[in-house]
Amino acid sequence: MIKIMIIVLQLILFIAAAPILSGLISKIKNNIRLRKGQGILQPYYNLAKLFFKGEVVSETASWIFRVTPIVVLSSTLTAAALIPVFIFSSPMRQAGDFLVLVFIFALGRFFLALSALDTGSSFGGMGSSREMFISSLVEPALCMVILSVSLQFGSTDISAFNGIHAISVSSIVAAIALFLITIAETSRMPVDNQETHLELTMVHEAMVLEYSGRSLALIEMAAYIKQMILFFLIAQIVFPIALPVFSSLTQLASWILWYLTRIIIIAISAALVEISVAKMRLFRVADFLGFAFVLGIIAVICAMLGV
Amino acid sequence: MMSTFLKQFLIFDPLSLFFLFVIFIISLPSAVYSFGYLKGEYTPAKITLAWFLLFAFVLSMALVVTVSNVFIFLVFWEIMSLVSYFLVVFDTRHEKSIQAGMIYIVMTHIGTAFLIAAFLVMYKYANSFDFFAIKNACQAMPLQTKNIVFLLLLIGFGTKAGIVPLHIWLPYAHPQAPSHISSVMSGVMIKTAIYGIIRFVIVMLGVNSSWWGILILVLAVISCLVGVIYALMEHDIKRLLAYHSVENIGIILLGVGLAMFFIRMNMPYLAVFSLMAGLYHLINHAIFKGLLFLCAGSVYKATGTRDIEKLGGLIKKMPQTSAYFLLGAMAISALPPLNGFVSEWLTLQAFFLGAFNVTGGAKLFFGICASLLALTSGLAAACFVKAFGITFLGQPRSHYAKDAKEVTLSMKAGMFFLSVLIIIFGLAAVKIMKLLAKVAGGAIGLDTGAMSFSINNFILSPQAGKDIYLSTPLLLLMLILLGAAGFCIYMLFGRKRVVIYRTWDCGYYKLDSRNEYTATAFSKPFRIAFSFFLMPYRRTQKIRESFYHIKSFTYETHTTLVFKKYIYDPAIALVFRLAGSMKRIQPGSIHLYLGYIFITLLLLIIFMRQF
Amino acid sequence: MRELILFGVLATTYLMVIAKRMPALIRGFRYQSFFLFLITLVAGYTEKQINLYFIALLILVLKVFIIPHVLNLIAKKISVEENLGLFVNAQLSLIVALALTYCSRVFSETLGFGMDYRLAAITVAFSVIFIGAFLMISRMKAFAQVTGLLVMENGIFLFASFVSGGMPFFVEIAVFLDVFVSVIIMGLFIYRVNKLFTHIDVNKLSRLKG
């Protein structure tokens, strides 16, 4: 029973907290650019707006188009349930391991790509094609990262890296690789541009171009949650944190502070990367992800050498 | 009399029974399906012939996996090839079928020649054709000989299995057969080659060198990638599926190759586990590829074309077929919680467990293999987004697709059966693993009674003490519950107005099927990214009315079939050139002919002492 | 005596080699057969075998009279150009013939037939066989081929009679009949070839190739 409570709690946390990360990143970006920019809570306003709006569905679309938002959200939430957030042991650890995470993301992406083709719009097809291209290139790099991490613990269980491990060269390299992957997966610069308004340069946005209203809100939400999951993973790899010792309130507070700070650090770096590079041509993404793959290999070698 | 005869020539160990099971579980729905498929497509006489051939085909496959005598194995092996050849050329009036059949039978015969050579060596040592006698004799075989036999067997069975670069026949032959046969061929027949590898290499020959496993792994990885990349470029739906068979055979062989490596490394537990992963993927591939071919057949039957560029929007015309195809596509793309996901996860897990347990460079090698497998599954997903999206979604691209109708009941029944199997094999993974443990243990020669691959009836656990778990039922439960939750959120904000309107067209107002994204366009990023291998080229042709006005402009893009262009075509051309130049020795001159006799005589007399 | 006749056989063979026209060739064959007849007669006389006399008679009748006559008859009937059509000119042919004779000598020695007259006989026999084959290869007309075949046959007969004193009698007879029949049949075919092709240049018969 407690387990279910924890799961529900964790999921609610994810749903509630995920958008703020996006708001944070865009706030940081704007601040560095010396702009005022939108408020940190802007994603919530956006979601609320979408939820209260009606929606337009293409006449060409079939049931695939209608179920996709729900499938995407449910798969992302399932992934979220596999992540150890509160107690450093995934509440759903018996349902799957680190590898399953990859496949679950693939499920959502598969449907999203299909729904993009469903409306018969050429933008949708374009987005779908590009998204599948990028994501398929992500897979080998991700696999290498998982291997390098799990080599350190002798298991692919996510709960295994529960913070007792020391930071090693391997985990730093792995974290960098994962960071690159995250950039690609969360459609950020230099792979994709979330802020663009030109359909021809879109990847993720082109796929969801036909969505509006509540459906779009669900998809956006899923994207926020996915981003948060990936940030959590990076944080856990590169800034391992052990279980808190609840001896005093200050200790607890400092623990919580560190816990949040490390995620903010990652958000800041994401923002920094995004404002300091230009968007790449689609075909150069292969090189970019190839680099991530090589980093993964280096991480594995480091893990093999025990450093 | 009969029973002793059976005992003498047949074998019913778990391995054989497993393959028998695979054969029948795919053949049955295919046969049901063929009721509807054949009707109207062929004359009654031909339908009878098709039934007869299907029966003969299934029977020969069943015998291939159950005989216990090398010679009889060879005979049924060839009969199987022959019958399937008949089925490939079933549409005798199509030039394409004939061509495909020829490539198929010739390639498979070349493979058989290698098998014969391998069996010759085995026979020489055992002095018997019997499996058990050969198995005993193989222990005394010198390593060098064993290596040769292994290579011969690998080439021989590899040809049938479609390992790159011996896969050349597969994309020709499978699409040309009637669809229910394609499903049996792709689903089951190429698996008999896997049976051969397991039976003859692992069971009988015994693994003695670690490079065997590594060689198979390398070939398997290449097969995976080449298969899926070619599939991405393909617009003929059945040929696309055929290339995916190359890919999936690669994945199966990853499990088999790993098992061989672990046997050599003396890690029985991992060997059994890897072989199980391979076998699991084998049966899964049989199921979903069978289903996909049946669906492709339905599409062909309903529309009359296999070119997906001409299809589109079929999800509204053929809701059931499209649902089955979607299920199959999800399974082959390894999406949870379906069966393809389970076996691919197991294969990856086998690599990871291997990487945990071996030392040195093998760790990295396994890692790279695993990540290439991951790349493969990513590409496969992309390919099936294309296949399903272009075929079933959007607007119809031609009149073929516009006039399509849902297929008949028997065809739907065949597809439904396999769809159910996809789900069962996804969810009942624990039960199936228990059965597979017996099969794999029997093949490797281990008692698997003490080995456990699960903690209860729902949760797989590949290695005790490692905290690695997988539970497809649990995942499904989560997905459903959370999906329901998502639906609740969706509904939370009350019923809102949903407007059905035209697709966003940037104000163009005449959006039709010609504006849709095509399969060629979809695969373009991949074509560019893998251009070093695919070597795409364009052909453009301008027809000018005058210097200033171009009347029409055609543009084609193709990819180069590397293996065909650089290996097979030159080899064939060489053979024909040699043969053609030989013609010169017989120009019709009787004097020359008499001269030959005379010269032969003189030469023989001169060199008499050499003989 | 025997050596003289053998020399005659060889000489007539050379005569055929340098023959450029059909009648000369047939004449050569007739002379050769006559020497063969003489040799068999001599052998019959020395070995006191009645069989040999009979065979000698057969040679005289068949090979000296009937077969050349038949060939002439056909030649007259189809009335084609009498040139034989030489691939290799007469002088060169003679050199080749001499070389073949030398080869036969070497060959007979390696076979080990001793050094008596038999060696000479075997040499002549082999050279007749080889030169016959050479005639078949180097002459264009169908007649030359038939004659070449007959020359080879003569060589074999010579060989048989010297090497082992002739084959069993009825075999000998059967072979003779066989040769006779084959000449007749070949003649028939020459006739047909001439009718269909209006020539008997067998080197032009090259519709069937490859």
Next chain:
Amino acid sequence: MQIFFILGIPVLLALTALLVKKQRIFGILNSIGYLVVLCGSILLLKKTVLSGGVKLCGDFIYLDALSAFFIFVISVVAFAAALYSVGYIRKDIEKGIISEKKARVYYILFNLFCCSMLFVPAVNNLGILWVAIEMTTLISAFLVGFYNSKESVEAAWKYIIICSVGIIFALLGTILFYYAFSLSGGTRSLNWSIIAAGAANMDKNILKVAFIFILVGYGTKAGLAPMHTWLPDAHSQAVSPISALLSGVLLKTAIYAILRFGIIIIKGVGFAYFSNLMILFGMISLAISCGFILVQKDLKRLLAYHSVEHVGIISIGLGIGGILGTGGALLHVFNHAVTKALMFFGAGNVVNKYRTHNMHVIRGVINVMPFTGFMLFMGAFALAGMPPFSIFISEILIIFSAFLKGSYLVAFLLLGFITVIFGAVVHHFSKILFGNSPKGMLAVKEPLSGKLAFLFLFVQICAVGIVLLFIKKDLAWIVQKLFQG
């Protein structure tokens, strides 16, 4: 005693052919006659296998299991050819290609041809053997030139000249054998049974030379490359039933002769010499036929080159020897005879219908003539060595024997060539059998007698293949019986 029936019936039939006017009736009579011959040959085979060789007519005829086996093979193909001729000749007459009178000539020649072939294995005297083989050439030359077209006369001329030259060398070889034998013991005989008995004492050097002459001589007749040049011409131009006889059994009579001399050589000189020569010629035949088969355009020539190939295989089998090798080769003699006869019948029907030999023109046979097409299809696979058909078994026996003997190179080369040839066969036959038939080509009804001939042969192709699968053990026994002479 059966041998007199076997030899007498064809002669009798040849005489009857002079009398019977109606060709159709005679055709049926002819078939019945050969059925009797076939029965006789089976009885003969049974007798000789069970009780060993017999001599008749004072040593003139010597029958052991080997000769009975060849007689059996000849009568099988002869019966099928007789059966097939009924429909074939009638069609030719209907189309006005030949006259009734010429058909009578055909039957006379057919019978004489069969008689001379049946005679070959029966005689004991090697000189008469030679005469008989030369007779087969002379008679069949007429059948090759039967249609009297430019091509057929050209083929007949080449056939008769090349074979005569070849066989003259064989005569020389025979004389050398005779000489060697007379040197060894003082007795003079050309009887095989006597020579074979005294083979061990003969002069090795002379025997070696003699065998070269024999091999080149009879090899010409058997179609061993590079003396095979007459074969594709003659086979492609002959009347189709005769093509079947030429390819199916005429070549085998020469093989028989080589084998008889070979037995003496094995005893006199040793096995290696015989073996090396046979394998050499077999390999050359395979290599050359392989090339020609690949690029062949003429249907009947294609089949003719297949004969060269299979004779090569037989020769390799004999060269390898042992129970497996020799057994395989002899089995191959039978299998090839039956299969090739079937193929030539099929080709005959096709050529008759399409009026061309060119395989680029012939298309869609299976639609025009379903029965013939089907038989050709099966026959092509049988010919290429696909199980469950019989040729597969004999080929594989030969390959096995080569391998077990340690001639790895031979085994692998054989395997390689067979595989390439398989490809070529499928390439050619799938093209002519399938596809769209030329416009205006209507489906035809095929004559019953032709169908019966096909079925008769096809049943044997299949049955032998399947039966042999299960009686491997008895095979050794049969081969031993064949060679106890």
